[in-house]
Amino acid sequence: MSSPRPSRNRRLLATVVLLTATALVVAAGVVWWIGRDGSSSPTSSPPASPRTSKSPAAQEPTGWGPTDAEKQKARSLAEALPLDELAGQLIIARSFSNESSLELVREKHFAGVMVTGQQILDVTTDDPLESVKAFNDQLQDAGKGRGFPVMVPIDQEGGLVARLADPLTPFPTFMSAGAAIAGHGTDGEAAVTAATRASGAELRAAGYNTVFAPDGDITIGPADPIIGSRSAGSDPDTVARAVVAAVDGYSEAGMISAVKHFPGHNVDEDSHKGLPVLRSDRDRLRSHDLKPFAAAVADAAPGIMTGHLDVPAIDKGVPASMSHKVITRGLRDNLGFDGLVISDSLGMGAVMSRYPGGDATVEAIKAGSDLALMPADNEQAYDAVLAALRSGEIPEKQARESAARTIAYLLHAQASPELPGEPGSHADASEALSASAATIVAHPCPVPKIAGVVPLGSPEAVTAFRTAAEEAGLPLGSGTSVVFLGPGSSGAAGDVAVSTDTPYALASSSAPTKIALYGRDVPAMRALVKVLQGTARAQGALPVDVGVPAPQRC
Template structure:
């Protein structure tokens, strides 16, 4: 049973008892509010009275003045525009989605790899979107979001600095360096016109049974993850970019990927408080502005209901118990965990009723908007709840715009990315110092990783030879080359003189290679760090942030 703050719980219950509706359906008239407070006349069974939006508290970023401005701006919007304002949609193509934002009055958009064709194009598209919205009379920014976690979850890949997976930060164990790295990443994204990054990943991984998070997590220790999440949030925020911590209440301890089904979380509430919730509590206590709620069936809180659509999870666990007062985002509503059951309109209304503020990527954003409008008009969704969500969204965007921005050119963070990889690289077997390879090496693994290894080796002065060839019986054979095997997250146990885990380190446990190393990334900086260790020019200072069965040690 949850331990809610009584006043907040009563206010939430009272909110859900309120109903508001009008005479027209979502395709009918969309008038502006007539009251000075931006309120609408109540309909339903009584047909009388007016109301104002619920309070939006401070303590999560925006000042009282920014919240008042947001309240005034939202108060001037039509019902349909308010509904659009709480939606962040995906889009097609590489052109700025100006028409989509204008038609639905969207709160924002999120970009994926198919929308991005290089740093220059990204910056031009994002600038065009903001200019178009301003010309249309919008007095606050459009949210322009991206999933740029580092490692294998990086949507912008051309012309920008590549950062290793977040597990590198857990292995390095240096919050100051983490802050610096994520400030650099945020500054580059800000320079490209993004306002929000859906990172850092705040999940505590359970290990190999975790199919979705893996190296996106800083580790399996709640305290370790909490320290790195807090540092990453502070780094992003210092650049002027808004971080969104995810996936509340913790995706790292379930064994189903919510992209494909609804994971069941069997842990008790006490277990959740002791492990999964620890990083989120730390982020909330540090003043994070935004939290993404994942799609999980948390049996101890609200059985068989996706947590993103659960009032007990969002309003109860996140807001009442953890004290979060900022903007709550759903995870993508295109994911099978919710899309297969509820559709765009149904999931949108349920999420708002649960206490969410921003609906991320409904499969059909128009249907989601119209579903919200219809629900307000027929009394299934209190307008006060919609208004509160829209005010939080606009206040966040005003606050982000008004902060001191520290943009940096794309690609400028290479040094700190290299230093983070060098601090996190981990040796679990073999000598802890000295040269680990001979004068010639033969490398195998994924083609992209082999190419980056070759480039780093060339810069370091190490010769990489091709596949072994048979020689004649009496021919002089060259000295044997050291074999280096690179293994990504899809690979299994590997043989070689040196085996390198490029993502999750669990593959090292099944290998018998005399030298086994984890880099947690395939960035140029990660390969520079690897070559420095192989050539004995640097040690591997990192320690495994997760348990790996079958390795002699967790680091040097």
Template sequence: MAALTAVLTAFALAACTSPTGTPGSTGTPGPGESATNGGAATSSSPTPTTPPPPPPLAWGPTEADVQGWIDEAAGLDLAEAAGQVIIARYSGTDPATPADLVRKLDLGGIVLFAGNIASLDQVIATGEAIQAAGEDLGRDWPTIVSADDEGGRVQRLSGARGPWTTFPSFSHAGDAPAKVVREAMAAMAIEQRASGLNTDFAPDADVTIGPADPTIGDRSASEDPDKAAAAVAAAVEGFTAGGVLSSLKHFPGHGALTVDSHKALPVQEDTTAELEERDLVPFRAGIEAGAPMVMMGHIDVEAWDPGVPASMSAAAYDYLREELGFTGVAITDGLEMGALDAIGDAGDIAVTAIGAGADLLLGPTDPALARQALIDAVEAGTLDRDRLNEAAGRVMAMMDWQTHLASEAGPVSPADVGSAKEAAAALAGY
């Protein structure tokens, strides 16, 4: 509870901060300025000035910070760089299993599903084992420990499996005040971090079309793009305040599609202008609110790249970065899904996705094959090593930034698990 109180206090302080402030700013007068004269120079004579620091990217670090990590990724062994862009699934509840995978394949991270969760102590031990494996590899950035926690029917850390707070579906966020949404997601993040997780594949930024939408439904905040956008932005701010990395999904929007991408490739027939008016509105809002990740959906957008899933399409990644201005980590949706059957095996899918512009591969059916395919493609010249460095470096930069977010949010402990009930109930009231 103390951790949640600290986060909510930080919200209040942030509301009083000048909108022109930058991370790390002390608010002290600069050279030639006075604290009592509104910043006017005290003398008409020229005064040396220090160039202002570069502005941060929307999600936190500066462009130079990210480039520094990309440069560091260039110094990794090829096998290390290839593993860094993979998040793997695993079976069972033994903490040693995912830790061994990280060590063996140099993995960027692990994703937990319901079958990997037995108790709070076991999940904490799993997170600790995964981080120890990353340290054994010589990393000075955290390894990704992630899950899908949206609330409602998609919630891995739920009260059904342990002491975690059960949250309502994200559909409640569409009508809730932004403050309620922020506080609920910050509270969720506190419980996740207290359990050893640092990354959540939420919020859902899809705009649902209602009963005709078989996949998203109440995972979406609203059928109204503007309501969905406001909820998504508030959720991103909440996760950030709680010290957990968030991810907008499923770009460019799955809520208007009547085919489930878990089973087959859905086709989006709308024009780009129509997508901008509906599906893309919450993604733009979430990016502006500081989302560090966008999850690319397995969706055939005919206006961009007919017949090719967005997760495998250079045109889709280009649109995300050039038109929406996204500078963070682009992650694929789960790579075990039926929408990708036509692409090939886990190796073909990995090379195609990274080559198109993905930075992270989520859940390849065979992570060892995916990693080896990336190595082989770089050695054969069919995948540019610079593209792999860019992907790995962005992931490393994001995980380094997560340590900053966690530090800002404050320490957590297992006692914080279950502390979010009041915030969850407030959200459930809408």
């Protein structure tokens, strides 16, 4: 049975990971070398993976991952799959109904099922989590004859991207990780790891074994259409540290995590609607976009999710998720990644119009993905993959290697011990991250004492704040006005302006006191209340440029 990763000296880890990442993205011939003809291939032999280097020190496994015995068992199981089952093992189904999902797992051997939207939680029941756990158990029962678990993934990044709500503990946006690390260094990293470890433990208790998080994307600022606070910030080194800290926590909880969206959704267009263009040249790819992913590779991240992005410097006009140059040459050969490669959802606008029917699924697998995620039509995707396997368009050897990788990680997750703690029992870890992240953006001198508050603005934030204020005995209804700025808010007047998502709206607020909180749930509000009462200091640092001068010291 596997055990959680031992705790490490955070300062040493940060130094090692960033030096490794820098070596990966700067050294000649390591990351993509782009020839004059636009081809992408290394100028020399690709470097060894951090886990496969021939040096004695590097032969020791680093991080959480399958044992040799689990890998051997996975290879045997993958080799035994008939083609009709192998085809399904390369796809994570889009769930249209519980019944159809169970049938795909039972009859066509789909690797797993992704449940999203309203279907994920039956909020009309007395115990909504119980219905989720029951269905996840049914998925495992449907695949019990295969000899390894079914993959049951979830998007649970924190903040706005959290598919499961009550009774699980809510966690703040991932931008809080960047603020905590920018303000507290290795202590901030420890808070991030504690939060993702807690979130991972609760997800496992709910029957999930995979989480599609964290985001390795580097936000471009206010023009960012879809990533925003899902990113840890605008500095690649800070984002890299946040990614490593988050992956460590998920791994300690025994969860398969996937860093997304390779090579970086650092663009001004939403890939749900069209195909964005990542306009970085090869130098910027090395020094900017790839840094968080290189750090994840160096830290032995279990999975990486590819994005639907046109990267002209590498493979013009081809989505990264469909590009052999990006996935096999870049991520596999040059960065040395030997974990799971998962495509982003194949039902998104960026690929649906370009790759009709099951073509998107086939192209993603041919490019090097181990798992094709959420095709628009499950049956069409399956039929297309099976036909491609039979014709040799998808090499059978490659497909079995992909299946073996997936199976090995599923076996390892199954063998990892579950951490104690019921769903909803980790509010302290969530609050601690928000406390480390909370950032004073502006304040008057002297700092006024707050004896009572009038909360205004974002309804969700106001409701959560009232709960936290009442718990702490902070009077409500008169006194200092606290205006909450939610996603998409513009600046507002008041005594105190608090952003609960990205902090950009603070720049246009006339409030003399401005606080970036990065979260809107009760644990985040508990951290804020302590700051307002003067019992705690907000010591996070802005992970993005807001355009507000640094506050003066009083």
